[in-house]
Amino acid sequence: MKELKIEEYILSHIDSEPELLKRMSREANVKLLRPRMISGNIQGRLLKILTSMLQPQNVLEIGTYTGYSAICIAEGAPDTSQIVTIEIDDEMESFIRKYFEESEYGHKIELKIGDALQLIHLYEDNYFDLIFIDANKRDYCAYYDIAFEKLRRGGVILADNTLWNGKVIDERFQNDDQTRGVLEFNNHIKEDTRIEKVILPIRDGLTIIRKK
Numbered sequence: 001m002k003e004l005k006i007e008e009y010i011l012s013h014i015d016s017e018p019e020l021l022k023r024m025s026r027e028a029n030v031k032l033l034r035p036r037m038i039s040g041n042i043q044g045r046l047l048k049i050l051t052s053m054l055q056p057q058n059v060l061e062i063g064t065y066t067g068y069s070a071i072c073i074a075e076g077a078p079d080t081s082q083i084v085t086i087e088i089d090d091e092m093e094s095f096i097r098k099y100f101e102e103s104e105y106g107h108k109i110e111l112k113i114g115d116a117l118q119l120i121h122l123y124e125d126n127y128f129d130l131i132f133i134d135a136n137k138r139d140y141c142a143y144y145d146i147a148f149e150k151l152r153r154g155g156v157i158l159a160d161n162t163l164w165n166g167k168v169i170d171e172r173f174q175n176d177d178q179t180r181g182v183l184e185f186n187n188h189i190k191e192d193t194r195i196e197k198v199i200l201p202i203r204d205g206l207t208i209i210r211k212k
């Protein structure tokens with residue numbers, strides 16, 4: 001209850017959600033399964049601000065879903081930047097493309113349909129400045145290990161859902177596949193001395209990782 005009120009308070013004191021993203025969320029809620037996967041306005045504004053601060057040229061997103069977070073990243077990214085976003089579910093393609101075409105930032109975004117674990121090999125090592133990991137929780141360690149090779153020194157990885165709705169500290173969920181994936185990822189990151197890292201308790205947990 002208190003958390004909901006805090007969320008309402010935050011939402012009423014930050015930049016409001018752009019109209020296109022409001023419309024996208026409404027359509028997702030009516031037509032799609034699991035619309036809660038969308039980043040939402042608090043995380044969306046954070047992605048935009050972080051991107052404005054980092055000014056990345058090459059960005060990778062693993063897990064597009066509707067394209068909501070890709071558009072938030074594109075809002076903050078330089079006009080010359082390229083944001084590659086990979087989505088494995090080809091049934092999402094027409095929904096995503098419709099909004100990318102409508103967005104004034106859509107020209108910065110390239111959608112690739114397929115498995116990120118395979119498509120990421122198309123890119124050279126040290127290519128990306130910023131990588132947002134937001135796909136299958138079971139595969140977080142695998143995404144991270146490949147993403148790390150593709151990230152330049154000083155580059156940043158953002159990993160979403162790393163507190164997994166509090167399940168990471170709840171004994172009842174420790175054997176669930178997705179929770180286990182997130183726990184393994186968090187432990188893997190903790191031991192990795194090649195990076196700096198912090199977990200922000202916003203929404204479902206967002207880990208910020210910087211390659212030294």
Ligand SMILES: C[S@@+](CC[C@H](N)C(=O)[O-])C[C@H]1O[C@@H](n2cnc3c(N)ncnc32)[C@H](O)[C@@H]1O
Nearest residue numbers: 037038039063065068069087088115116135136
């Ligand atoms: C949490 S949603 C992404 C939400 C989106 N980033 C946002 O914040 O609005 C996760 C998405 O990852 C996709 N996905 C799962 N495994 C994937 C993979 N191996 N490669 C690419 N996409 C994947 C799912 O189909 C799903 O649409």
